Amino acid sequence: MTQTQITKRLVIGRHQWGIADADADQVASLVRDAMTNGTRAALPLYDRSGGHAVTVYLNGAATSVVEIDLLKGPRPTEMS
Numbered sequence: 001m002t003q004t005q006i007t008k009r010l011v012i013g014r015h016q017w018g019i020a021d022a023d024a025d026q027v028a029s030l031v032r033d034a035m036t037n038g039t040r041a042a043l044p045l046y047d048r049s050g051g052h053a054v055t056v057y058l059n060g061a062a063t064s065v066v067e068i069d070l071l072k073g074p075r076p077t078e079m080s
Contacts, residue, residue, distance in 0.1 A: 006046050010056075011067040017056055018046035024070050031068060034060030 006018035010027065019027050023044050034041040038061035045056050058066070 004046070004051075006051060008071055009048070009067075009069045010043070010045060011069075012056075012058065012063060012065075016048050017043075017054065018048055018051065019068075019070075020044070020046065028068055028070065031058060031066055034058050035063070035066060036060070 005021040007021055008019040008024050010017045010019055010031070027043055027045070030041040030043055033039065040060065041058045043056045043058055045054055046052065047054050
């Protein structure tokens with residue numbers, strides 16, 4: 001059994017989910033499309049407490065802010 005690498009995250013309001021590294025580009029594209037066009041998207045994510053696979057349904061028309069942390073580049077406190 002291959003373990004899924006989950007180093008990225010998605011935050012909507014107070015809720016936070018993990019994004020599998022292999023799904024990061026797809027999830028970012030789905031979120032961008034939903035937020036830009038006011039549509040809905042089914043996102044393949046992981047709950048942050050137990051790492052269980054979940055599907056989160058995002059309504060881009062009803063959500064004002066979504067944070068996606070894909071861990072690209074250095075952190076504000078890190079040097080590159």
